[in-house]
Amino acid sequence: MPLLRNGELVCNDNWILIEDESDLPKNHSTMLISLTRYLALQHSETNSAVGVLLTPTDDVHLLSPHKRKLKLIGIEFPSFTEGRGYTQARLLRKRIGYQGELRAFGDIREDQVSFMQRNGIDSFHFADQPDKALVQQLVSRFKTGYQPSYQYPG
Amino acid sequence: MYQYTKEDRALVQSRVAEFRDQVERYRDGKLDEDEFKQLRLRNGLYYQRHAYMLRVAIPYGVLSSKQLHTLGRIAEQYDKGYGHFTTRQNIQYNWPELHDVPDLLQDLADVDMHAIQTSGNCIRNTTTDPLAGAVADEIEDPRPWCELIRQWSTLHPEFNWLPRKFKIAVTGSANDRAAVQVHDIGLRLIKNDKGETGFEVLVGGGLGRTPYIGSVINEFLPTADLLTYLNAILRVYNQEGRRDNLYKARIKILVNAKGIDAFKKRVDLEWAQSRFEDDTFTKEHIDQLKSQFPAPKPLATELPEHASEVNSNPLFNQWYQSNTTAHRDSRRRIVFISLKSATAPAGDATAEQMQAIAKLASTFSDSEIRSTHEQNLVLPHVPVGDLYALWKALVKENLATANIGKLSDMIVCPGLDFCSLANAGTITIYDQINARFDNLDYQHELGDISIKISGCMNACGHHHVGDIGILGVEKNGAEWYQLTLGGHAGNKAALGKRLGKAIPQSDVADAIEHILQTFIDQRHEQESFASTFERIGLEPFKENVYATAA
Numbered sequence: 001m002p003l004l005r006n007g008e009l010v011c012n013d014n015w016i017l018i019e020d021e022s023d024l025p026k027n028h029s030t031m032l033i034s035l036t037r038y039l040a041l042q043h044s045e046t047n048s049a050v051g052v053l054l055t056p057t058d059d060v061h062l063l064s065p066h067k068r069k070l071k072l073i074g075i076e077f078p079s080f081t082e083g084r085g086y087t088q089a090r091l092l093r094k095r096i097g098y099q100g101e102l103r104a105f106g107d108i109r110e111d112q113v114s115f116m117q118r119n120g121i122d123s124f125h126f127a128d129q130p131d132k133a134l135v136q137q138l139v140s141r142f143k144t145g146y147q148p149s150y151q152y153p154g
Numbered sequence: 155m156y157q158y159t160k161e162d163r164a165l166v167q168s169r170v171a172e173f174r175d176q177v178e179r180y181r182d183g184k185l186d187e188d189e190f191k192q193l194r195l196r197n198g199l200y201y202q203r204h205a206y207m208l209r210v211a212i213p214y215g216v217l218s219s220k221q222l223h224t225l226g227r228i229a230e231q232y233d234k235g236y237g238h239f240t241t242r243q244n245i246q247y248n249w250p251e252l253h254d255v256p257d258l259l260q261d262l263a264d265v266d267m268h269a270i271q272t273s274g275n276c277i278r279n280t281t282t283d284p285l286a287g288a289v290a291d292e293i294e295d296p297r298p299w300c301e302l303i304r305q306w307s308t309l310h311p312e313f314n315w316l317p318r319k320f321k322i323a324v325t326g327s328a329n330d331r332a333a334v335q336v337h338d339i340g341l342r343l344i345k346n347d348k349g350e351t352g353f354e355v356l357v358g359g360g361l362g363r364t365p366y367i368g369s370v371i372n373e374f375l376p377t378a379d380l381l382t383y384l385n386a387i388l389r390v391y392n393q394e395g396r397r398d399n400l401y402k403a404r405i406k407i408l409v410n411a412k413g414i415d416a417f418k419k420r421v422d423l424e425w426a427q428s429r430f431e432d433d434t435f436t437k438e439h440i441d442q443l444k445s446q447f448p449a450p451k452p453l454a455t456e457l458p459e460h461a462s463e464v465n466s467n468p469l470f471n472q473w474y475q476s477n478t479t480a481h482r483d484s485r486r487r488i489v490f491i492s493l494k495s496a497t498a499p500a501g502d503a504t505a506e507q508m509q510a511i512a513k514l515a516s517t518f519s520d521s522e523i524r525s526t527h528e529q530n531l532v533l534p535h536v537p538v539g540d541l542y543a544l545w546k547a548l549v550k551e552n553l554a555t556a557n558i559g560k561l562s563d564m565i566v567c568p569g570l571d572f573c574s575l576a577n578a579g580t581i582t583i584y585d586q587i588n589a590r591f592d593n594l595d596y597q598h599e600l601g602d603i604s605i606k607i608s609g610c611m612n613a614c615g616h617h618h619v620g621d622i623g624i625l626g627v628e629k630n631g632a633e634w635y636q637l638t639l640g641g642h643a644g645n646k647a648a649l650g651k652r653l654g655k656a657i658p659q660s661d662v663a664d665a666i667e668h669i670l671q672t673f674i675d676q677r678h679e680q681e682s683f684a685s686t687f688e689r690i691g692l693e694p695f696k697e698n699v700y701a702t703a704a
């Protein structure tokens with residue numbers, strides 16, 4: 001699946017998504033798991049999870065105690081009109097102070113990348129190959145906005 | 155009025171360029187129908203029954219002569235020679251071609267205008283009192299606050315994909331002319347015991363299918379906290395508003411489901427933290443905005459003599475009585491321009507009319523025009539001595555109908571002729587009522603009375619808050635109308651009560667006539683329709699309408 005990070009298409013990305021119904025491989029250091037599973041694993045001794053995929057109803061505050069351990073948080077956009085992920089990203093960055101990678105999954109479109117970036121999302125897992133040049137053009141079009149605390153990257 | 159900075163201009167220009175590309179990509183098949191729809195909606199472009207419709211933002215209803223002139227030219231160049239002023243103080247064009255829209259937007263941008271967020275599930279144009287900065291009963295001018303909200307809400311990165319549309323209204327006057335009780339958020343500028351200015355904040359009001367009067371969520375919000383508090387409400391709504399059912403997605407449903415106390419708790423909890431994280435504004439910034447809305451230039455101290463025509467011309471006097479009102483400076487009057495003539499749909503103005511008004515505003519009103527939520531226009535600062543000349547000029551343009559606040563000053567949504575959601579026509583009803591009650595003297599005898607007409611439950615014509623509300627419903631493929639009485643949008647907002655079963659299209663004017671006759675029979679002296687209704691209730695009206703209809 002095509003991944004865009006910092007405006008570049010990335011091919012060597014190892015993260016895989018493990019559904020709740022599937023068994024968790026022993027070494028799950030590049031596995032994305034659900035929030036429920038992630039929290040449950042915190043009591044297990046063999047836990048090495050560092051990736052979570054959030055659904056729109058997940059409360060991001062639950063990740064606060066784990067923010068330093070986590071390497072990747074995914075935010076799921078089941079449809080491109082879904083807006084909760086923007087708030088989740090904003091809270092993770094601004095309130096919780098999460099500094100690892102924040103990746104958008106699901107039904108995301110080129111025209112939304114800039115808005116997502118300003119909430120702190122820094123990589124984008126597209127279903128289809130995105131038009132890299134188009135994204136480049138879209139994210140560089142606006143130089144300033146009226147909401148200074150939602151910073152443009154770079 | 156507010157003057158765009160370099161940054162404002164750059165942003166609007168970038169938006170035009172972005173939209174031009176989006177249209178091009180759509181026409182090249184690179185954007186699918188669904189996605190293009192969402193993108194164009196966020197820029198005011200609908201696809202309606204016959205064609206595209208573009209809604210242009212008039213931020214808080216304030217226009218310069220130059221801008222109105224351009225709106226007129228756009229009507230001529232890209233449309234069929236007219237535009238339609240809406241109940242949210244905006245203007246709509248019903249016939250632009252898709253391929254022309256980017257150029258049209260460019261023309262708007264060149265006079266510091268845009269169509270950003272005039273539709274779609276995002277924060278819409280903030281509305282306010284059309285008489286702001288001109289009336290005497292004002293605590294503070296709401297326009298600088300509206301401009302602050304406009305900036306904050308424009309292309310907000312977090313709130314562009316809300317569960318549903320979101321409307322904010324502000325009033326700076328104790329006399330609410332902005333209907334703040336029927337908005338998603340209503341803001342009332344008030345003073346506390348210490349003489350400090352703040353906002354009373356209301357949330358969860360709205361018309362539509364399930365009308366609600368807003369509840370007070372904060373009795374006194376210091377003005378300095380405005381943006382972070384709005385942000386907190388929007389964030390709670392963005393997270394918790396329903397997204398599974400279009401008809402339950404407005405914030406009013408969330409507030410009502412949780413109860414205002416629980417909702418307030420939730421917002422306060424969010425705000426306790428977010429107020430230190432989210433964008434706010436400096437005193438310099440708001441002072442700067444305030445300085446952009448100066449009082450009109452002082453006039454010569456002598457009150458001008460009324461010319462003799464003034465007293466002797468009954469038509470002028472009638473117009474003066476109903477279409478002008480007191481300015482805070484007694485040497486000026488506030489003038490309403492009625493867009494409710496019998497010859498065109500409510501709220502419509504032709505290109506020539508817009509350009510004529512633009513010119514009159516520069517001669518007589520400091521080059522300023524306001525649009526009202528009753529779908530009329532206002533020249534806010536007319537010197538008393540110029541009234542007669544202005545009136546004569548307005549008569550020439552067919553813009554001097556002396557009916558402001560009167561029976562024929564109806565609010566009418568576009569209805570079946572233009573709107574794909576409509577159940578029934580509204581313009582036909584408007585025409586019927588105009589034809590039946592074409593006597594202005596009779597209208598003046600009736601006093602102030604509001605008729606509001608919506609073509610479906612979405613209530614864009616605000617029928618819930620009309621003295622007489624008319625709602626189009628469909629019955630076996632025919633157009634019928636449900637009447638309500640006793641609604642009110644001002645200080646003590648009230649929703650109208652259902653009169654009885656729906657009425658076929660052909661009988662609506664008769665029903666109105668019975669209602670008015672009941673009012674005249676029962677009225678105490680100069681009592682208003684609203685007071686009479688409050689006193690005698692629904693029954694006498696009901697009896698009269700249905701006894702004869704049966």
Ligand code: SF4
Binds near residue numbers: 609
């Ligand atoms: S009330 Fe209904 S018919 Fe009228 S404009 Fe709104 S959606 Fe259309």
